Amino acid sequence: MEPLEVVAAVIVDGDRVLACRRREGKVDAGKWEFPGGKIEPGESAAVALAREIREELGVQVRVxxxxxSDVTDAAGRSIRLTCMSAVLAEGRPVSSTDHDRLEWVRPAELPMLDWAEPDLPMVGEIAGV
Structure with missing residues (x-):
């Protein structure tokens, strides 16, 4: 079975990275992740990421x-998470449709959060662990 194709944004602002905690009622509720979502058929990863960030966070990013890109078996399915760099182009995220907390975190502090499994390889790379 092919993995579910998901894309996430590593949004950097100065010396901090945006981390988002999944809200109750979502898969992996309470876990932290980089914002993003599923790639729809016919979409490129960059187009999907810009759309997901606009829908979830209400801001525009430059991807x-x-x-x-890592494949992880999580929540009973295989997920390919492609992480892409992004910068805010318009607006500042203050709330999210899928998350109950948004935090700007320094790289060394990332491992202190309870991350969703698919995001862990990117967290380790950013934090240098």
Missing amino acids: GEVLR
Whole structure:
């Protein structure tokens, strides 16, 4: 079975990265993740990411390069999470449709949060662990 294709934004602002905690009622509720979502059929990863960030956070981002792509077996399915760099182009996220907390976190502090399994490889790379 092919993995579910998901894309996430590593949004950097100065020396901090945006981390989002999944709200109650969602898969992995209470876990932290980089914002993003599923790639729809016919969408490129960059287009999907810009759409998901606009829908979830209500802001515009400029999507950069692919940072890494990892396949993880999580929640009974296989997920390919492609993490891409992004910068805010318009607006500042203050709330989310899928998350109950948004935090700007320094790289060294990322491992202190309880991350969703698919995001862990990117967290380790950013934090240098």
